[in-house]
Amino acid sequence: MANRAFSSEELNAYVDGEAGPALAAEIAAAAAGDSGIAAAIAATARLKAASRMALEQESADAPPIPTRLRRLPLRNAAGLVGALAASIVLFVVVAATGWHLLRPVDATSAWLEAGAAHYAQWRSIDAGPPSAGIGGRGDGVAQIALNGTSGYVPDLSDARMQLAHVAVARESGDNLFVGYVGRNGCRLGLWIGPAPDNLPAELVQQARPDGSVAATWRVGGTGYAALARDMDEERFRAVLSYLHATTRQGPGDRQPVRMAGRDAGAPCLVS
Amino acid sequence: VAARIEDELEHHRTRLFGYALSLTGDRDEAGELLQECAVRALSAPTAPESEQARRAWLFRILRNVWIDRYRRRRVVELVGIDEGGCDEDVLWSGESHLIDAIAVRQALAKLPVAYREIVSLVDLVGFSYSETAELLGVPIGTVMSRLSRARKALLKDIGSSQGR
Numbered sequence: 001m002a003n004r005a006f007s008s009e010e011l012n013a014y015v016d017g018e019a020g021p022a023l024a025a026e027i028a029a030a031a032a033g034d035s036g037i038a039a040a041i042a043a044t045a046r047l048k049a050a051s052r053m054a055l056e057q058e059s060a061d062a063p064p065i066p067t068r069l070r071r072l073p074l075r076n077a078a079g080l081v082g083a084l085a086a087s088i089v090l091f092v093v094v095a096a097t098g099w100h101l102l103r104p105v106d107a108t109s110a111w112l113e114a115g116a117a118h119y120a121q122w123r124s125i126d127a128g129p130p131s132a133g134i135g136g137r138g139d140g141v142a143q144i145a146l147n148g149t150s151g152y153v154p155d156l157s158d159a160r161m162q163l164a165h166v167a168v169a170r171e172s173g174d175n176l177f178v179g180y181v182g183r184n185g186c187r188l189g190l191w192i193g194p195a196p197d198n199l200p201a202e203l204v205q206q207a208r209p210d211g212s213v214a215a216t217w218r219v220g221g222t223g224y225a226a227l228a229r230d231m232d233e234e235r236f237r238a239v240l241s242y243l244h245a246t247t248r249q250g251p252g253d254r255q256p257v258r259m260a261g262r263d264a265g266a267p268c269l270v271s
Numbered sequence: 272v273a274a275r276i277e278d279e280l281e282h283h284r285t286r287l288f289g290y291a292l293s294l295t296g297d298r299d300e301a302g303e304l305l306q307e308c309a310v311r312a313l314s315a316p317t318a319p320e321s322e323q324a325r326r327a328w329l330f331r332i333l334r335n336v337w338i339d340r341y342r343r344r345r346v347v348e349l350v351g352i353d354e355g356g357c358d359e360d361v362l363w364s365g366e367s368h369l370i371d372a373i374a375v376r377q378a379l380a381k382l383p384v385a386y387r388e389i390v391s392l393v394d395l396v397g398f399s400y401s402e403t404a405e406l407l408g409v410p411i412g413t414v415m416s417r418l419s420r421a422r423k424a425l426l427k428d429i430g431s432s433q434g435r
Contacts, residue, residue, distance in 0.1 A: 009415040012422060016393060018400050046370045047422055048394050054376040055395035059289030063302045065280050065309045234310055 006030065006037065015044045107196035112216060112225050114169065115191025116208065118177040119227040122165055123187055153192070154246040156180050156239065161188060169193075188228045188239065195223030203244050215240050219247050276312050279325050286396050287333055293391035294337045294384060304340075308333040327402055330392070334406065370429055378428035386421035393418055 006014075006027060013019040014027045031038040153176070155163070164187075165179030175193030182188070195218040205215040212229035213236060224247055228236050280287075287308060291301035311332050312318070319325045379387055392398045392406065393414075400418075404411045 008419045012419050043370060047425060050370050050372050050375040051390050051394040053372040054379060055289045055391055057372060058292055059285045062285040062288030065284060
């Protein structure tokens with residue numbers, strides 16, 4: 001019989017190799033003469049092994065780390081942090097000075113405002129079932145032609161967003177508004193139309209006064225603007241890089257953009 | 272640095288996923304946690320130098336991702352776990368062979384998340400008590416008592432299943 005009772009914490013520490021030398025020796029000596037302590041140690045050790053085995057079995061089919069992420073250069077991090085900082089600064093400046101002082105007056109801003117208005121209108125109504133025939137995991141892109149402008153409507157199903165709304169905006173120069181809905185209900189709008197003259201080819205992201213974020217770019221004569229609200233920032237960025245790539249690439253080898261889409265598979269946030 | 276993080280992610284992929292599973296109880300969500308953890312790790316400008324510190328760093332990232340997400344959904348279940356609960360000494364009196372992976376798996380599924388988490392960190396990942404305490408931001412004594420309660424609860428559940 002042992003001279004003293006050991007707490008379960010002490011016996012656990014012994015089994016886990018966390019007991020100090022003195023305590024370990026004391027427990028070992030006690031176990032040699034006390035079948036109760038020996039049984040408790042044996043049960044704990046068996047439980048530890050079984051727990052490990054159970055958890056290993058459950059996690060054996062862990063999903064792979066996406067290939068595109070593996071190639072993500074670290075220098076992106078500085079850019080992302082910079083973009084975030086810039087967004088915060090912009091927000092503070094806007095909040096301090098009033099949005100009217102920064103109100104867009106150029107063609108690009110006016111074009112974006114028209115798209116944002118469509119996005120806001122679409123957000124105000126219930127999203128219905130997918131209304132366009134681009135779904136599943138097919139070619140992943142549809143070509144459109146609007147009054148002399150051609151562009152691409154990307155399939156975001158790889159990023160777990162379904163096409164749910166399409167509207168032609170004749171009043172604002174034959175633009176197309178496309179709405180995607182994530183599985184948790186967040187909405188991403190894509191505004192496609194004739195590019196304003198001063199719209200740059202590279203991605204330009206900005207925070208908007210209504211709390212949404214927008215990003216614009218051009219591909220040839222076609223302008224694109226992506227709009228989102230309540231979407232996880234990293235997810236928006238990933239979807240954005242996918243959109244940017246796919247609209248530039250068009251039909252062809254879809255594999256790289258599919259991978260990018262899968263990387264963006266985090267769920268949306270719903271406020 | 273990026274190559275080291277990639278290697279580390281791959282090396283700990285299944286354990287990170289297992290830990291994520293213990294937090295969420297859902298394979299899809301666990302996969303998403305793993306993915307976001309990878310994004311954050313690969314986007315980080317720096318990473319700890321030592322292998323051991325990098326391992327702890329990755330698990331901390333994953334845990335932070337989980338907390339961020341669950342805080343948003345207001346369903347974080349991390350408080351009050353160390354008060355009360357299964358405190359009586361449960362000395363195993365059954366057949367040892369009944370403590371197997373299947374029985375433990377079923378019992379683990381019934382544990383509160385904080386208990387599943389501690390079992391996962393110590394038994395699956397192999398963290399020491401001090402590493403676990405640092406990761407969870409609690410004293411080592413809390414790790415010991417939480418682990419003790421978790422194992423008692425597992426044994427109790429397996430023991431009662433034995434009688435059914």
